[in-house]
Amino acid sequence: QVQLVESGGGLVQAEGSLRLSCAASGTTFSTYGMGWFRQAPGKEREFVATISRSGGIARYADSVKGRFTISRDNAKNTVYLQMNSLKPEDTAVYYCAATAAGYTYSRMGDYDYWGQGTQVTVSS
Numbered sequence: 001q002v003q004l005v006e007s008g009g010g011l012v013q014a015e016g017s018l019r020l021s022c023a024a025s026g027t028t029f030s031t032y033g034m035g036w037f038r039q040a041p042g043k044e045r046e047f048v049a050t051i052s053r054s055g056g057i058a059r060y061a062d063s064v065k066g067r068f069t070i071s072r073d074n075a076k077n078t079v080y081l082q083m084n085s086l087k088p089e090d091t092a093v094y095y096c097a098a099t100a101a102g103y104t105y106s107r108m109g110d111y112d113y114w115g116q117g118t119q120v121t122v123s124s
Contacts, residue, residue: 002027002113004096009118012086016122020081022096022115030054030074033099035111036081038092038120045095049081050104059104064090086122093117 008020022034035050049070051058058070069082079096097111105111 002032002098004098004113004115006094006096006115006118009094009120011121011123014086014088014122014124016086017082017084018086018120020083020094020096020118020120022079022081024077024079024098027098029077031100031102033102033104034070034072034079035097035099035105036070036079036094037097037108038090038094039117040089040092043092045108047106047108048094050106051079052104053102057104059106061106083120086120088122088124091120091122093119 003025006022012018033053036048037045038048039045047061049060051070055072067085072079095117096115098113099111
């Protein structure tokens with residue numbers, strides 16, 4: 001069983017920055033591919049970013065490309081999402097997820113474990 005705990009959410013003004021963290025326990029973190037998803041009120045959960053188990057490959061949703069950066073520290077069992085130039089439309093609950101497949105995936109169904117989420121609110 002894998003436990004994922006997100007942190008770092010909060011309220012920020014437009015054009016500001018936040019860094020989300022997701023700490024994993026209960027597994028060999030370095031064998032899992034990791035992803036970030038988000039869900040805005042009244043909308044479906046959507047893909048944001050994903051990173052391979054080694055950290056060598058990352059992919060992003062078009063809506064965040066160039067503004068968000070996913071990274072991981074396997075020694076700390078943690079994956080990060082650096083969010084810059086935030087927009088009000090980035091407001092959502094952000095979830096991290098782990099896939100035993102180890103690679104990068106953008107579909108929710110490819111992930112085996114999910115965190116509880118952290119709220120990000122961007123004011124205009």
